[in-house]
Amino acid sequence: MHRNSYSLAALAAAAVPGLVPVRTMPIATPVEDLDVAGIVGEDGRRVMALSPASTAAGVRLERDLKVADALSGTSLGGVTPPVLGFVKLTEGGRCAVTEAPVGRPLMLDDLAGGPDLARSLGQVLARIHTVPRYAAEAAGVESFTAEVLHAEHRTRIREVTEAGHLPAAVAQRWQALLEDEELWDFTPQFVHGDLSEESLFVTGQQISAIRDWSSSKVADAATDLAWLISSLDPERFDELYAAYREELPTSTHPRLMERAQALGEFAVAEWLAHGLEIDDADIVADARGMIADLDADLAQLARDEAERTYEEMSSREDGAI
Structure with a gap:
């Protein structure tokens, strides 16, 4: 199921201890069945929530994050936003929260x-x-x-x-x-x-x-x-x-x-x-x-x-x- 930025903010708060969302912003994604939102916490921290809207999107997201984790120990670590946490979705699968990409x-x-x-x-x-x-x-x-x-x-x-x-x-x-x-x-x-x-x-x-x-x-x-x-x-x-x-x-x-x-x-x-x-x-x-x-x-x-x-x-x- 698809989720709006407010729902994604709530999921991000559940996935990352201490995160209190105060503002959201849409982030473009080339994947139609992946909902993505940028979230700013009350402490100014910026994170990104990614929620798959289908089983295929969930598989793709898990693959993405597994590779990103492997890259953290390479020369690409500085440009690969780290994963901060996950939260299970009611329909199955997981919503992931990462550091927000730096820049635009x-x-x-x-x-x-x-x-x-x-x-x-x-x-x-x-x-x-x-x-x-x-x-x-x-x-x-x-x-x-x-x-x-x-x-x-x-x-x-x-x-x-x-x-x-x-x-x-x-x-x-x-x-x-x-x-x-x-x-x-x-x-x-x-x-x-x-x-x-x-x-x-x-x-x-x-x-x-x-x-x-x-x-x-x-x-x-x-x-x-x-x-x-x-x-x-x-x-x-x-x-x-x-x-x-x-x-x-x-x-x-x-x-x-x-x-x-x-x-x-x-x-x-x-x-x-x-x-x-x-x-x-x-x-x-x-x-x-x-x-x-x-x-x-x-x-x-x-x-x-x-x-x-x-x-x-x-x-x-x-x-x-």
């Missing part, structure tokens, strides 16, 4: 303001990807091989291609990417798995908190970069990526950025498949619009390449005269 939710437009915030995000991503694999697996996250992930991409793209939803140029590009074995030969790492504006918090020009670890896994580092490479302007992403590489103790996969770009494009196919599966015309139209934009971009790249080739041929001919 990140907006992508914030990253356009200068290089500092982009670099901070790049550094935090590097810390995520260097969490020891054994620590991640001990927290119960799923672990995937590069071969399994590659096969999943192949299956998804094949399904939308065979269903006739892709323009020829897009289908050819994606097939060529999937056939490039070197591109998909990587070592899996711990990833957040579902980065969004709702999961990242910022103070000034620094990333101050990260939440919702329920989709984390040992998989492809490009997963966490795909959203950003497809959303930021190239200059800002380059600043983020430079800081990411500087923070890593080892070198990155030589084609990590290419794979992130590919995953950003493949996400459109996944969005389309989701819309078709639930028969949502708005999602289908949105996905088809993005595919049409990609098709137009590929057509422009082909024209640009043809013009460069023609100019080079003309220059050689002029030089031979």
Whole structure:
């Protein structure tokens, strides 16, 4: 069942000894069946209450908190709000109370303001990807091989291609990417798995908190970069990526950025498949619009390449005269 912020405040008071709520504030969440509220105590303490509205949301929340607890002993401890307590719900499951994330939710437009915030995000991503694999697996996250992930991409793209939803140029590009074995030969790492504006918090020009670890896994580092490479302007992403590489103790996969770009494009196919599966015309139209934009971009790249080739041929001919 869903709960409003006042009900969540009462649950928070029951879960955290000494907490006396005096004010509440809504907090955005990317999960529809998870109720979340920020709560300020009379002593000024700020906490966050999370109450699942379904069994699936309860499972997701428990997974999130288990991973967050495991991360408290890593370099991400400072940006992972600790759990303060739980209280059982009448319908089953638990409401959890954590320290409130420091700062405010990140907006992508914030990253356009200068290089500092982009670099901070790049550094935090590097810390995520260097969490020891054994620590991640001990927290119960799923672990995937590069071969399994590659096969999943192949299956998804094949399904939308065979269903006739892709323009020829897009289908050819994606097939060529999937056939490039070197591109998909990587070592899996711990990833957040579902980065969004709702999961990242910022103070000034620094990333101050990260939440919702329920989709984390040992998989492809490009997963966490795909959203950003497809959303930021190239200059800002380059600043983020430079800081990411500087923070890593080892070198990155030589084609990590290419794979992130590919995953950003493949996400459109996944969005389309989701819309078709639930028969949502708005999602289908949105996905088809993005595919049409990609098709137009590929057509422009082909024209640009043809013009460069023609100019080079003309220059050689002029030089031979």
